[in-house]
Amino acid sequence: SGTNMSSFNLPVMSNPMYGSRMGMTDNSFTLLERTRALERGIPGLYLSCFDMLLTEDATWVVKVSEASQTLAMPMNRMEPREEPEQCPVIDSQEQGLSPGLGGQEEERSLEQVQSMVVGEVLKDIETACKLLNITPDPIEWNTGNVQKWLLWTEHLYKLPHAGKAFQELTGKDLCAMSEEEFRQRSPQCGDTLHAHLDIWKSAAWMKERCSVGDPKTTGWFVGEELWSEADSSSSGQPIHLWQFLRELLLKPHNYGRCIRWLNKEKGIFKIEDSAHVARLWGMRKNRPAMNYDKLSRSIRQYYKKGIIRKPDVSQRLVYQFVHPV
DNA sequence: AAGTAGGAAGCCT
DNA sequence: AGGCTTCCTACTT
Numbered sequence: 001s002g003t004n005m006s007s008f009n010l011p012v013m014s015n016p017m018y019g020s021r022m023g024m025t026d027n028s029f030t031l032l033e034r035t036r037a038l039e040r041g042i043p044g045l046y047l048s049c050f051d052m053l054l055t056e057d058a059t060w061v062v063k064v065s066e067a068s069q070t071l072a073m074p075m076n077r078m079e080p081r082e083e084p085e086q087c088p089v090i091d092s093q094e095q096g097l098s099p100g101l102g103g104q105e106e107e108r109s110l111e112q113v114q115s116m117v118v119g120e121v122l123k124d125i126e127t128a129c130k131l132l133n134i135t136p137d138p139i140e141w142n143t144g145n146v147q148k149w150l151l152w153t154e155h156l157y158k159l160p161h162a163g164k165a166f167q168e169l170t171g172k173d174l175c176a177m178s179e180e181e182f183r184q185r186s187p188q189c190g191d192t193l194h195a196h197l198d199i200w201k202s203a204a205w206m207k208e209r210c211s212v213g214d215p216k217t218t219g220w221f222v223g224e225e226l227w228s229e230a231d232s233s234s235s236g237q238p239i240h241l242w243q244f245l246r247e248l249l250l251k252p253h254n255y256g257r258c259i260r261w262l263n264k265e266k267g268i269f270k271i272e273d274s275a276h277v278a279r280l281w282g283m284r285k286n287r288p289a290m291n292y293d294k295l296s297r298s299i300r301q302y303y304k305k306g307i308i309r310k311p312d313v314s315q316r317l318v319y320q321f322v323h324p325v
Numbered sequence: 326a327a328g329t330a331g332g333a334a335g336c337c338t
Numbered sequence: 339a340g341g342c343t344t345c346c347t348a349c350t351t
Contacts, residue, residue: 238341238342240341240342241341241342285342285343287342287343289343289344290343293344293345294342294343294344294345295343297342297343297344297345298341298342298343301341301342316351
C-alpha cells in the first residue's frame with residue numbers, strides 16, 4: 001500500500017513516540033497546553049510541534065500558538081486517542097476545511113503548520129542520514145544500511161532491539177513489506193518501525209517531487225536548502241572525529257542533551273552524556289563496540305596534533321577546539 | 326566508579 | 339601512512 005501516495009501521508013504525526021525524546025518539564029507542559037487546539041484539530045500533530053517547541057528557537061513557539069488560534073476547527077471524524085492503531089493521514093485535499101469559518105485563511109495557516117512540521121521531519125531525516133552515512137531514500141539501502149537505520153530508530157525511540165529479525169533485508173525488501181509483515185517479524189515494535197519507514201518513504205517521495213517541479217510552486221518551503229545542498233562538508237572522505245563532534249554541536253536541537261558548547265567563541269564544549277556520544281560515533285563509523293573509553297583516547301590523539309585540547313581550567317568531560325570557527 | 330593520560334599494537338582505507 | 343580502534347596500566351576526581 002505504501003507506494004501509492006496520491007495524497008501526502010504523514011504517519012509521523014500520529015506516532016506518540018515522536019515526542020518521546022524530549023523530557024517533560026513544567027515549562028514545556030504549559031507549552032503543551034497552548035497547543036491543545038492543534039491537538040484537537042490534527043490528532044497527533046501536536047506531538048511533533050511539541051517536540052519543535054523544545055528547540056531554543058522561540059519563533060516556533062510564536063508560530064505554533066498563532067496557528068493554534070486560527071486553527072481551532074473541529075475534526076469530528078477523528079476522536080482523540082492515546083495510541084493510534086493506524087496512521088491518520090494528513091491529506092492535503094480532504095483535510096479539515098471546516099465549512100463556515102473563513103476557509104481560505106485557515107487553509108493557509110494549516111499549510112503553514114504542515115510545512116513547518118514537514119520541514120522538521122525532513123531535517124531530522126537529513127540529520128540521521130549524515131550521522132549514519134546513509135541515503136535518505138530507503139529503496140537504495142543495502143542490508144548494512146537497513147541495520148543502521150533500525151539501530152538508529154530503536155535508539156531514538158527507545159524500542160527493543162529487533163535488528164535480528166530484519167537481517168539480510170535490503171531497503172527494497174523493507175519498502176515492499178506491509179505493516180503486517182513488519183509485525184510478524186517484530187511483534188513488539190514492527191508497527192512502529194513500519195510507521196517510521198513510511199515517514200522516510202514519504203520524505204523520499206517528496207524530495208523527488210520537489211526536485212522535479214519548480215520548488216517555488218510546490219509550497220513546501222523546505223524543498224531546496226535541506227536536500228540539494230549535496231552534503232556540506234564531508235562528501236566522500238571518511239569523517240574525522242573532530243568534524244563529527246562539531247556536527248553534533250551545531251545541532252543543539254538534536255544533540256544538546258548529550259553534547260553542548262560551554263563557550264562557543266572559545267570552542268569549549270562539554271560532553272554531557274559520554275555513553276550516548278560514543279554510541280553515536282560508533283554508529284557513524286560502524287563500530288558497535290565503541291565506548292567513551294575509546295572515543296576519549298581518539299580525542300587525546302588530537303592533543304599532539306593541535307586540534308583539540310583540554311581547556312585552561314581542566315574539567316571532566318570538557319574539551320576545547322584549538323581553532324574555533 | 327568514572328574520567329584522564331599516554332604507550333603499544335592492530336585494523337582499515 | 340594516517341587516523342583511528344582496541345587494550346592496557348597508572349593516576350586523578
